[in-house]
Structure formats: structure tokens, C-alpha cells
Amino acid sequence: MNRPLALDIDGTLTRSNGTVDPRIFDVLRDWGAPVVLATGKSFPYPVALCHFVGIPETVVAENGGVVYAADEVTVTGDRARAQAVAEEFVARGGDLGWGDADTTNRWRETEIAVHIESDEALLRAVADEFGMEVVDTGYAYHVKAPGVTKGKGLKAVCETLSLDPETFVAIGDSENDVSTFELVDESYAVANADDRARAAAATVLDESYSDGTLSVLESLR
Structure with missing residues (x-):
């Protein structure tokens, strides 16, 4: 088998x-x-x-x-805190990069994904302030809860x-x-x-x- x-x-x-x-x-x-x-x-x-x-x-x-x-x-995870990171990232001039419909995150329950061409340094700085992690998959940056x-x-x-x-x-x-x-x-x-x-x-x-x-x-x- x-x-x-x-x-x-x-x-x-x-x-x-x-x-x-x-x-x-x-x-x-x-x-x-x-x-x-x-x-x-x-x-x-x-x-x-x-x-x-x-x-x-x-x-x-x-x-x-x-x-x-x-x-x-x-x-598991913390979708609300991930969303807070995304909102603060945008407020500071960042762009999630998916357009208005944002089908990348539309059905996401535990994290937020950000386009790979977005401002990584800014995203990581904001995520760190909220106690969240950023994972680079090579296709997107994922803001998620530690662990x-x-x-x-x-x-x-x-x-x-x-x-x-x-x-x-x-x-x-x-x-x-x-x-x-x-x-x-x-x-x-x-x-x-x-x-x-x-x-x-x-x-x-x-x-x-x-x-x-x-x-x-x-x-x-």
C-alpha cells in the first residue's frame, strides 16, 4: 500500500x-x-x-x-487581529494588492494574505506591533497568529x-x-x-x- x-x-x-x-x-x-x-x-x-x-x-x-x-x-488563529494589521498597513500607505473584490482574502477565516510585491518591511513592522507573524510563501505574505x-x-x-x-x-x-x-x-x-x-x-x-x-x-x- x-x-x-x-x-x-x-x-x-x-x-x-x-x-x-x-x-x-x-x-x-x-x-x-x-x-x-x-x-x-x-x-x-x-x-x-x-x-x-x-x-x-x-x-x-x-x-x-x-x-x-x-x-x-x-x-485556529486570530482573523480579527490579522485584519487589524491589514487596516493599519493600508492606513500607513501599504496596499494589499488584490483589488476591490479581493478574492484572495474574501473567504479567509484565520489570516490575511498580502501581494508579494507589496511593502514587506512596512507589513512586517505593523504585524510585529500587533504581535502577529508574516510568512513569505513566495506567492504572498501571510499575516497570521504565532504558532x-x-x-x-x-x-x-x-x-x-x-x-x-x-x-x-x-x-x-x-x-x-x-x-x-x-x-x-x-x-x-x-x-x-x-x-x-x-x-x-x-x-x-x-x-x-x-x-x-x-x-x-x-x-x-
């Missing part, structure tokens, strides 16, 4: 242009072991991806802020499903995957991963993006 998986989405299941690699669908659908999508995206995104892939909706969203497994939803991580989210999933986190294989590409890598027995950073992910992973792949992930999954099958 295949080992359970903890998979990041952006930069890991996607191609370099940001689109989900359709080759992933059949592989995950036929995996035959639990698959957890662990992402910085808001809760609806990984749920929808699970739905369209055709696998059980088991997710760690918002960098660990929302966990969903076996029809149980657990929410909320993907690794803790995956541990919660394992407790719900009576699984051992050490049996998981984790694949990711950025600093928000470090906590997941530290929890599991076998971890991989795709070649496009940032320095923190590369340092934390047991193996750094030669292939980038979904090509790297597919190479791991093929070797494990």
Missing part, C-alpha cells in the same frame, strides 16, 4: 505558470492512501481541488489555520484519522512547509523551493514544480 501524502499546492502541484498540472489528478485519485492538501490558500481552494480530483476532502488550509478531516472543521503552522494542522488531521504523522511523505516548496517536513519521516523540496524549505527537507529534487512532485510519486508507487 502507498504511504499517506501531505502535499503543498502552489509551486508543488502546479506548473511554473501557476496552473495545476492535470497529470496530478489521476495519480492522486488512484493513490489508495490518505492525501492531505496542505496550503496557504483559503479554505475553499483545497476543498474544491479535492472535490475535482475525486479524493476525500482532507485539508490543512491557511497555513494551518483551518483543518478539515472526517467532516470535522477546526479553526499556527501546517505541521500542527497535519498533526491534528492525524489525530482525527488515527494516523501516524511519521508515516507521511511531505512535498513542498516554501518556508511554510518547514513545519510539515519536520513532522514526517520522509520529505522532499522541489527544485524551485526557497532556501528554508530546501534546508529542512530530507531530499531536494532535481525537478521543479509538479515535475518534481510527480517524480517522487512515481518512485513511491
Whole structure:
């Protein structure tokens, strides 16, 4: 039987242009072991991806802020304080960068995401004043409560499903995957991963993006 998986989405299941690699669908659908999508995206995104892939909706969203497994939803974090950081950031001349509709944050329950081209120094300064953290995923800056991580989210999933986190294989590409890598027995950073992910992973792949992930999954099958 295949080992359970903890998979990041952006930069890991996607191609370099940001689109989900359709080759992933059949592989995950036929995996035959639990698959957890662990992402910085808001809760609806990984749920929808699970739905369209055709696998059980088991997710760690918002960098660990929302966990969903076996029809149980657990929410941690401090959305109100994250929103306060965002408002103060804008008041001091910052720009969240998503436009008026802001679909990036519209359904976000525990944190606020800020465009990667926004003023990082100002954002970090404001977040620090409010006792919040900023995580750089390479795609956005995430303002979140300290201690909320993907690794803790995956541990919660394992407790719900009576699984051992050490049996998981984790694949990711950025600093928000470090906590997941530290929890599991076998971890991989795709070649496009940032320095923190590369340092934390047991193996750094030669292939980038979904090509790297597919190479791991093929070797494990």
C-alpha cells in the first residue's frame, strides 16, 4: 500500500505558470492512501481541488489555520487581529494588492494574505506591533497568529484519522512547509523551493514544480 501524502499546492502541484498540472489528478485519485492538501490558500481552494480530483476532502488550509478531516472543521488563529494589521498597513500607505473584490482574502477565516510585491518591511513592522507573524510563501505574505503552522494542522488531521504523522511523505516548496517536513519521516523540496524549505527537507529534487512532485510519486508507487 502507498504511504499517506501531505502535499503543498502552489509551486508543488502546479506548473511554473501557476496552473495545476492535470497529470496530478489521476495519480492522486488512484493513490489508495490518505492525501492531505496542505496550503496557504483559503479554505475553499483545497476543498474544491479535492472535490475535482475525486479524493476525500482532507485539508490543512491557511497555513494551518483551518483543518478539515472526517467532516470535522477546526479553526485556529486570530482573523480579527490579522485584519487589524491589514487596516493599519493600508492606513500607513501599504496596499494589499488584490483589488476591490479581493478574492484572495474574501473567504479567509484565520489570516490575511498580502501581494508579494507589496511593502514587506512596512507589513512586517505593523504585524510585529500587533504581535502577529508574516510568512513569505513566495506567492504572498501571510499575516497570521504565532504558532499556527501546517505541521500542527497535519498533526491534528492525524489525530482525527488515527494516523501516524511519521508515516507521511511531505512535498513542498516554501518556508511554510518547514513545519510539515519536520513532522514526517520522509520529505522532499522541489527544485524551485526557497532556501528554508530546501534546508529542512530530507531530499531536494532535481525537478521543479509538479515535475518534481510527480517524480517522487512515481518512485513511491
